[in-house]
Amino acid sequence: MLFVRYTDGTSPMWGVKEESTIHALSDLPEGEPTLADLSNRSYRNDIGTLVGTEALTQVDADDVSLLAPVPRPGKIVCCGLNYRDHAEEQDESIPERPMLFGKAPTAVTNPGDPIIHPAPDGDEQVDYEVELGVIIGERCTDCTESDAYDHVAGYTILNDISGRTAQQTDGQFFRGKSYDTFAPMGPALVSGDDFDPNSVDVELRVDGETKQSSNTEQFIFDVGELVSYISQSMTLRPGDVISTGTPGGVGIFRDPVEVLEPGQTTEAEIAGIGTLRNTVIAE
Structure with a gap:
C-alpha cells in the first residue's frame, strides 16, 4: 500500500495514493495514522477495505504538494558501502560489518523542493546517491534479523x-552529509508484504541521463541485518530513518568526475515507491 503525506496549503495530511488519486485518511474517526499504525497489517487491511469502497474523500494528486514522509526524523542512520557494485567501483573489499554514519535530521526536504548548492568556500562538490530509506514504526532494541521487519x-x-569537499576536508562524513536540503525524501511510503525491500530496482538520473542503476539484491547487508545490527547499539524509535546505502555510479567516482551544478534536476526512482525529483539551485 502506498501512503503519502501531503498538503493542500493547510495542515499536512496522510492519504493512500492510487495512480493519480489520493484517498484522504483525515476522514477516519480515529484521525491521522501514526507510523505504528502503518506498520500494522490489520490497520492496513482495514484501510484497504475503505479505499476499495471509496468511503474516503478523494483528492487529485496534481492539486496537492507531496511532503517527506518523516519531516524531522529522530535520527538518520546511514550505511556506507552496502552495494557490491559500489564497493567494486571504489576498489574496496566487501566489509565484514555495516559501516555506519549519521546525517542531521534537519537535512530532510520534500519532493519537488530544491537542493541548495552550498558555497562556503565556492568549491563544494555536490554529489547524488539514490538510497532505499527504512522508516521505523515501532520501538526496537536488540531485535533479531527475522523480527526486524515487524518494527x-x-x-x-x-x-x-553529499558535500564531497567537506567530507574530504574533514576526514569524516557528518558535515558533508548534513547541509540543509541534503536529504530529499519521498515521494511516498510503501508498506505491506507485497514489497520486498531486498529485491527492487533502484535508479538515479540527472537531467534525464541515467547515472545509477542497480537492484537491492546487490545489498551486502539486507534490511533485516541492518535494523538488527543498529538496534544492538542504539534504540530505534518511531520516525527514525535508516538509509541503506547507494549503488555504483556516484559522481565523485566517475572519470571524469560528474558532480551536481545549479540548474540540474535529479530523479531518484525505486520500483514500487515512485520517483523523487529535486532541482539544484545556488545558495
Whole structure:
C-alpha cells in the first residue's frame, strides 16, 4: 500500500495514493495514522477495505504538494558501502560489518523542493546517491534479523546528497552529509508484504541521463541485518530513518568526475515507491 503525506496549503495530511488519486485518511474517526499504525497489517487491511469502497474523500494528486514522509526524523542512520557494485567501483573489499554514519535530521526536504548548492568556500562538490530509506514504526532494541521487519512502518526513497569537499576536508562524513536540503525524501511510503525491500530496482538520473542503476539484491547487508545490527547499539524509535546505502555510479567516482551544478534536476526512482525529483539551485 502506498501512503503519502501531503498538503493542500493547510495542515499536512496522510492519504493512500492510487495512480493519480489520493484517498484522504483525515476522514477516519480515529484521525491521522501514526507510523505504528502503518506498520500494522490489520490497520492496513482495514484501510484497504475503505479505499476499495471509496468511503474516503478523494483528492487529485496534481492539486496537492507531496511532503517527506518523516519531516524531522529522530535520527538518520546511514550505511556506507552496502552495494557490491559500489564497493567494486571504489576498489574496496566487501566489509565484514555495516559501516555506519549519521546525517542531521534537519537535512530532510520534500519532493519537488530544491537542493541548495552550498558555497562556503565556492568549491563544494555536490554529489547524488539514490538510497532505499527504512522508516521505523515501532520501538526496537536488540531485535533479531527475522523480527526486524515487524518494527518497520515502511520504505521510501532518500537521495543522500553529499558535500564531497567537506567530507574530504574533514576526514569524516557528518558535515558533508548534513547541509540543509541534503536529504530529499519521498515521494511516498510503501508498506505491506507485497514489497520486498531486498529485491527492487533502484535508479538515479540527472537531467534525464541515467547515472545509477542497480537492484537491492546487490545489498551486502539486507534490511533485516541492518535494523538488527543498529538496534544492538542504539534504540530505534518511531520516525527514525535508516538509509541503506547507494549503488555504483556516484559522481565523485566517475572519470571524469560528474558532480551536481545549479540548474540540474535529479530523479531518484525505486520500483514500487515512485520517483523523487529535486532541482539544484545556488545558495
